[in-house]
Amino acid sequence: GKLYLAGFKRRSMKEKGVLLFIAALFILAACNNDDSANNVEVVPPRPLAEVEAENNAEIKAFLNTHYYNYEEFENPPADFDFKIVLDTITDETQDKIPLSEQVSTMTIPVSSATFNLDEDVTVNHTLYYLAAREGIGESPTVGDSTFVAYEGQLLSGEIFDSNTTYTWQYLPFFLRGYAAGVSNFKVGDEIISNPDGTIEITGSGIGLMFIPSGLAYFNNPPLGSGIFNYDILVFQVNTGLFIEATDYDNDGIPSIMEDLNNNGNLSDDNTDASTELSSGFGFVPNHLDRDDDQDGILTRDEIVIDAGGNISxxxxxGDGTPDYLDADS
Structure with missing residues (x-):
């Protein structure tokens, strides 16, 4: 940059004038080029139901033709790393049990509004999950902070994200399908520190989940992530620990109790949305909001917690709306 500028300063005024004239011609040509640079075709999002049906068929086909190393989990070798390994069923492995006979499913309704689609529909999506090793503890909810190690890949096997060491994840911050999947696995109980500085958690759960794009990124994956529009995501997780009844905003109410419509998506519950938007505060769902009705009184001061931790x-x-959600009380 500096060399170019120095060279430019040594040019004569006449040379500068010629260069400026040429630059002007380039700009004019660009402006009159039928706006070709801006004529990028914008492809509208595909219908939610159409993508769901396609994703579901693709997942089913994969589950019917693949298996995992369940025999190693049933009788672990001495050096087994308890990692789920997927493989294709071939003539040589036709006696293997396909994933389709081992997975469980859960149905999650997804609104088109989730992805700002023009259509107004709600489409049921199927999440497929497999507990390769059942943890010995309890299962977190979709509103809990969970200590997890994970690996994410596409159906092709291409890995797009991996964290083989445990990390805390507040599940409402993650993909809806991922949070729902993790909530189906149990955790372990005791942390063991290894000489190399790593840790293990005894009795942790190890699972696998297949997430259709409607429970993931749909048509808006992160740039440079290796994930493309409507991609199905596969996550292997090791669920170590979780904070029971996580209260992320510390307002006295566990996050899962702030899922007012009980749809497993905490981010679409915002009692004071209209007030927040009109006052310029932005959209803050209840599980992140210390004043859920925006009346100037903290939620914690509008509820009652007894000595046993019970909340009323x-x-x-007496209008049927509790004070912490009622700006008029």
């Missing part, structure tokens, strides 16, 4: 919700004006 006063309704001082």
């Amino acid at each position: 919700f006063p309704d001082s004006d």
Whole structure:
């Protein structure tokens, strides 16, 4: 950059004038080029139901033709790393049990509004999951912070993300399908520190999940992630620990209790959305909001927690809406 500028300064005024004239011609030509640079075809999103059906068929086909190393999990070798390995069923392995006979499923309704689609529909999506090793603890909810190691890949086997060491994840911050999948696995109990600085958690759960794009990124994957529009995601997870009844915003109410519509998506529950938007505060869902009704009184001061940790919700004006969600009380 500096060399170019120095060279430019040594040019005569006449040379500068010629260069400026040429530059002007280039700019004019660019502006009159029928806006070709801006004529990028914008492809509208595909219908949610159409993509769901396609994704589901693709997942089913994969499950019917692949198996995992379940025999190693049933009788672990001395050096087994408890990693799920997927492979294709061939003539030589036709006696293997296909994944389709081992997975469980859960149905999750997805609104087109989730992806700002023009259509107004709600489409049921199937999440497929497999517990290769059942943990010895309890299962987190989709509103809990969970200590997890994971690896994400496409159906092709291409890995797009991996963290083989445990890390804390507040599940509402992650993909809806991922959070739902993790909530189906149990955790371990005791942390063991290894000489090399790594840790293990005894009795942790090890699972696999197949997530259709409607429970993932749909048509808006992160740039440079290696994930493309409508891609199905496969996650292997090792669920170590979780914080029971996580209260992320510390308002006295566990995050999972702030899923008011009970749809497993905490980010679409925002009691004071209209007030926040009109006052310029932006959209803050209840599980991140310390004043859920935006009345200037903290949620913690509008609920009652007894000595046993039980929560009650006063309704001082008797209108059927508890005070912490009622800006008029």
